[in-house]
Amino acid sequence: MDSISLKIDTTLCNGCRACELACSFHLKGVCDPTISKIKITRDNETGDVFCDLPPSCPECSFEAKPPCIDACAIGALTGTNSRMERKAKEMKRR
Numbered sequence: 001m002d003s004i005s006l007k008i009d010t011t012l013c014n015g016c017r018a019c020e021l022a023c024s025f026h027l028k029g030v031c032d033p034t035i036s037k038i039k040i041t042r043d044n045e046t047g048d049v050f051c052d053l054p055p056s057c058p059e060c061s062f063e064a065k066p067p068c069i070d071a072c073a074i075g076a077l078t079g080t081n082s083r084m085e086r087k088a089k090e091m092k093r094r
C-alpha cells in the first residue's frame with residue numbers, strides 16, 4: 001500500500017509543534033494542532049518530549065516532501081513515502 005513511515009528523534013525534537021501545524025494546514029487548510037495526525041507533548045519541567053505518530057498517512061504518499069517533515073527545521077522528524085522511495089531507487093540506478 002502506498003503510504004508513509006515517520007520517525008522522530010526525541011533527543012533532537014524540542015517540542016516546537018511546527019510539524020503539527022503543518023499537518024493540520026495540509027489536511028484542512030487551518031493551523032489547528034487538534035486535527036494534526038502527529039501529536040507532540042513536551043513536559044515543561046523535565047523538557048522531555050513525547051510523540052504519537054500516525055501508523056500511516058495515505059494523504060502524503062505522493063508528496064515530494066511531506067509538509068510535517070518540511071516544517072521540522074532541525075531535522076528531528078524524518079520519513080519516507082512511496083514517491084521518495086521511488087526517487088531514491090532511480091538515483092541509485094544512475
Ligand code: SF4
Nearest residue numbers: 013014016017019072
Ligand atoms: S517540528 Fe520537529 S522539533 Fe518541532 S515538534 Fe515537530 S519533530 Fe519536534
Ligand code: SF4
Nearest residue numbers: 023037057060066068
Ligand atoms: S505525513 Fe502528512 S498527514 Fe501524515 S503527519 Fe505528516 S503532514 Fe500529516
